[in-house]
C-alpha cells in the first residue's frame with residue numbers, strides 16, 4: 366500500500382491529523398491496534414478548549430459537539446469550606462470551554478474519515494516503523510495474521526504514551542524530561558445529574574477532589590489517592606463518603622449520589638521529549654508529551670500539535686519547502702512547555718503532598734487566596750484554562 370502520510374494511532378491526534386490532511390487534499394492511512402468499539406467507548410478526558418471547539422466546527426466535525434456539548438464560562442475553586450468562581454467570560458473577553466467527552470471526539474472524527482472514504486484500519490498487530498531517516502519510510506503490521514506494508518513520505522507517531530514510535534527513534538536523538546507525582550486520581554462516572562452547573566476543583570486537607578460531568582444526567586468525579594492504590598479497596602460507599610468530606614462547605618453544599626457505572630485510576634505524570642521529530646517521523650500528542658489531568662489539557666495539546674504538523678505537511682506538498690517541517694518540534698514545544706507549566710502549577714496548588722509541611726500548606730492556601738482575590742492572577746488561570754493561542 367502507498368500513501369502520502371502513514372499515521373500510527375487512531376486517538377484524537379491521529380484522526381484529527383488525517384482529517385486536516387484530507388481537507389487539504391493529502392492522502393493518509395491511519396492504523397490502530399485496538400478495535401473501533403474500544404477506542405470509541407474508552408472513557409478519557411472531557412474538556413475542550415475554545416480553540417479545539419472552533420477547529421472542529423470550522424472543519425465540519427462539530428455538529429454533535431454543538432448539539433450536546435456543554436458550554437461553561439467558569440470554574441469553581443473550593444478550599445477552606447468556601448467556593449470561589451473564576452469567571453472565564455469576564456476574564457478572557459467572552460471565552461469558555463466545552464464539556465464533551467474525548468470518545469465522542471474520536472467517534473465524530475472516525476465517522477468523518479470513513480464517510481469521506483478515508484482509511485482507518487483497526488485491530489492491527491505487530492506495528493513497526495522503519496527507514497524514517499530517509500525519503501522512503503514504511504510501516505509494517507499484521508491483520509488476521511497477514512503481513513501488510515504501507516510506504517509513505519512521512520510517518521506520524523500518534524500512538525500515545527505507550528506506543529511504539531517514540532521508542533523506535535535511535536538512542537541519543539531524544540531527551541526526555543519527566544516528573545512523576547506521588548499520587549493518582551480515582552475517577553468514577555455516576556448516573557446522577559451534576560450537583561453544580563460548573564466544574565469544582567477542591568483542595569482539602571485530605572486531598573484533592575474534582576466534580577465534573579459528561580451530560581445533564583452523568584456526573585464525573587475524581588479523588589486524589591495513593592499512586593499504588595488498589596481499586597478493590599474503594600467500594601462505592603467509601604468513595605462517596607470521601608467525596609462528601611472533600612467537597613463539604615460551610616453552607617452545607619450537597620453532592621448528589623448515583624449509581625457508579627465506571628471506575629478507574631489515572632496516574633499523574635508530566636513528560637516531554639525533545640525534539641518531537643526524527644527525519645520523516647513526527648511525534649504528536651501523548652506520544653511526545655503527557656500532562657497531569659488537573660488542567661484538562663491532554664487532548665487539546667494533541668490537537669494543537671497536529672494542527673502545526675498538518676500545516677507543515679501541506680506547505681511541503683504545495684511548495685516543496687521543508688522549512689515548516691524542520692521547525693515542527695520547535696513550534697510545538699514553545700506551547701507545550703507553557704501548557705506543562707500550567708498543568709504542573711494547577712496540580713501543585715490543588716493536591717496534598719505527603720511531605721507538605723506547615724509552611725507548604727500555608728503557601729498553598731495563600732496561592733488559592735491570591736488566585737481568587739486578584740484579578741491579574743485569576744486572569745492568568747483563565748487564559749490558560751480556556752487555551753493559549755495556537756502557535757501560527
Ligand code: APR
Pocket residue numbers: 373374375376377378379396397398399404409410467492523524525526527528529649650651652662663664665667
Ligand atoms: N499501533 C497502533 N496503534 C497504537 C499503538 C501501536 N503500536 N500503540 C498505541 N496505539 C493507539 C492507542 O490504542 C490509541 O488509540 O494509539 C492511540 C493513541 O491515542 P491517545 O492515547 O488517545 O493519544 P492522543 O491521540 O495523543 O490523544 C491525547 O489522549 O491520553 C489521552 O488524556 C490524553 O486527552 C489526551 C489524549
Ligand code: PHB
Pocket residue numbers: 409410411412564575577578585658659660661
Ligand atoms: C473530566 O471531566 O474528565 C475532567 C475535567 C477536568 C479535568 C480533568 C478531567 O481537569
